[in-house]
Amino acid sequence: MHPALKILIGALMVVVGVYSSVTFWDELLIAFKAGIGPLLVLIGAFIVWLESDEWKMRREQRDTGIQQRFETETEEEADEEAVEEEEEGFTCGECGKTFDTQRGRSIHQAQKHE
Numbered sequence: 442m443h444p445a446l447k448i449l450i451g452a453l454m455v456v457v458g459v460y461s462s463v464t465f466w467d468e469l470l471i472a473f474k475a476g477i478g479p480l481l482v483l484i485g486a487f488i489v490w491l492e493s494d495e496w497k498m499r500r501e502q503r504d505t506g507i508q509q510r511f512e513t514e515t516e517e518e519a520d521e522e523a524v525e526e527e528e529e530g531f532t533c534g535e536c537g538k539t540f541d542t543q544r545g546r547s548i549h550q551a552q553k554h555e
């Protein structure tokens with residue numbers, strides 16, 4: 442289709458649209474008023490659906506967030522314990538001597554304190 446023809450049709454539509462709007466202004470207003478109800482229902486339902494979905498998603502995220510934080514804390518605690526053992530070694534509770542391995546301390550305790 443030729444661009445000039447499209448413009449002509451467009452201009453015609455505008456003219457007819459303005460004419461019909463002015464002529465059927467009252468009907469247009471009624472149609473507009475009548476359309477508000479269904480439009481409100483649609484928008485309201487959309488908002489409810491959207492927000493409840495987001496709320497649900499946020500709650501799920503929070504739950505996983507707490508779980509993840511708990512897991513991280515547990516891991517950190519385990520790491521700290523491991524570090525302590527590595528730094529201090531295995532200390533004999535009776536004479537305070539330190540050993541690199543638990544097995545070494547056990548042997549020492551068995552030999553010296555029993």
Ligand SMILES: [Zn+2]
Nearest residue numbers: 533535536538
């Ligand atoms: Zn000892």
